[in-house]
Amino acid sequence: MAGDLTFVTGATGFIGSHVVRLLRQRGDRVRILARNSSRKANIEGLDCELVIGDLKDAMSLLRCVQGCRRVYHIAADYRLWARNPQDIYDSNVAGTRNLLSACCEAGVEKVVYTSTVGTIGTRKDGLPSDEDSPVTLDDMIGHYKRSKVMAEQVAGEFAAAGLPVVIVNPTTPVGAGDIKPTPTGKIILDFIKGRMPAYVDTGLNIVGVQDVAQGHILAEERGRVGERYILGGENWSLEEILDALAHLSGRRTPRVRIPWLLALFAGLMDNLVLGTILRRKPIIPLEGVKMARYKMYASSEKARRDLGYNPGPVEQALRDAVLYFRYQWTPATLTNVQFRTCGPTQSDE
Numbered sequence: 001m002a003g004d005l006t007f008v009t010g011a012t013g014f015i016g017s018h019v020v021r022l023l024r025q026r027g028d029r030v031r032i033l034a035r036n037s038s039r040k041a042n043i044e045g046l047d048c049e050l051v052i053g054d055l056k057d058a059m060s061l062l063r064c065v066q067g068c069r070r071v072y073h074i075a076a077d078y079r080l081w082a083r084n085p086q087d088i089y090d091s092n093v094a095g096t097r098n099l100l101s102a103c104c105e106a107g108v109e110k111v112v113y114t115s116t117v118g119t120i121g122t123r124k125d126g127l128p129s130d131e132d133s134p135v136t137l138d139d140m141i142g143h144y145k146r147s148k149v150m151a152e153q154v155a156g157e158f159a160a161a162g163l164p165v166v167i168v169n170p171t172t173p174v175g176a177g178d179i180k181p182t183p184t185g186k187i188i189l190d191f192i193k194g195r196m197p198a199y200v201d202t203g204l205n206i207v208g209v210q211d212v213a214q215g216h217i218l219a220e221e222r223g224r225v226g227e228r229y230i231l232g233g234e235n236w237s238l239e240e241i242l243d244a245l246a247h248l249s250g251r252r253t254p255r256v257r258i259p260w261l262l263a264l265f266a267g268l269m270d271n272l273v274l275g276t277i278l279r280r281k282p283i284i285p286l287e288g289v290k291m292a293r294y295k296m297y298a299s300s301e302k303a304r305r306d307l308g309y310n311p312g313p314v315e316q317a318l319r320d321a322v323l324y325f326r327y328q329w330t331p332a333t334l335t336n337v338q339f340r341t342c343g344p345t346q347s348d349e
Contacts, residue, residue: 010075017042018213055095166223203295207233208317
């Protein structure tokens with residue numbers, strides 16, 4: 001296994017960069033897909049081969065995966081608002097189909113597709129959901145979650161046709177390297193900067209990003225083809241998360257808890273004025289508010305049982321995130337990492 005060539009999309013991002021580090025520690029040679037404009041801080045010094053391509057360009061992807069035994073498809077257009085929602089579907093659904101088609105043609109031996117816990121059905125009684133919780137496309141809130149359900153269906157079709165695809169569903173990762181940041185990372189960033197005067201009563205399953213990365217490796221090594229595995233950690237209410245952040249950062253937990261209907265009204269007005277009229281990114285993500293109506297708790301028992309997945313304490317991951325946003329993160333974390341390049345000069349995901 002050592003020295004095998006592995007291809008990773010989304011390698012410069014939050015989860016992807018941690019997966020690449022584990023692959024390099026295992027001894028894999030790693031080829032990554034990244035834009036010329038991508039922030040490279042997360043993979044600095046990892047000695048990866050860069051391929052310039054595009055998830056929307058099937059021919060470029062075939063060149064990307066040639067010679068690779070394994071592929072990790074982690075890249076996604078993760079936005080809760082977009083001026084043109086079709087861009088999200090083009091990247092997440094059509095891009096996944098293009099990449100898996102290339103994997104078939106190149107004879108790739110194992111594919112790990114990164115979905116999201118957002119495609120898992122949410123229980124209205126507040127109990128944790130699992131991989132068998134019922135859900136339909138109509139249940140999905142927003143274009144991102146809809147696109148990921150559709151992309152999962154594509155992955156399932158390829159698995160049924162013989163491509164060895166395993167699906168992982170991370171919950172809400174936290175930790176160092178949240179470079180964009182993700183919506184959850186922005187909550188942490190806003191909190192430690194004192195920009196969170198109030199909160200909504202909701203709940204999440206949060207997990208250390210390093211544990212999520214390890215879960216990807218376990219899924220590749222032990223996962224059953226066509227199966228999906230929730231990679232989560234601990235179920236915490238948002239108030240519990242904020243209390244932990246207060247302890248770690250020295251900030252106070254917001255005292256005002258906003259009723260969900262009031263938050264929904266504020267989100268609707270913000271999206272009407274900024275999103276629809278001014279065509280600018282809203283301050284309040286309406287899709288996020290809608291998702292906060294129910295506690296999004298989840299169980300990783302299947303991954304623990306079948307993969308040997310064993311995530312660590314979430315508080316340490318929150319500590320890592322606080323330290324990262326305080327001392328390492330900047331609004332434009334850019335480095336001048338030198339890569340070996342091959343392939344056409346096009347943008348990627």
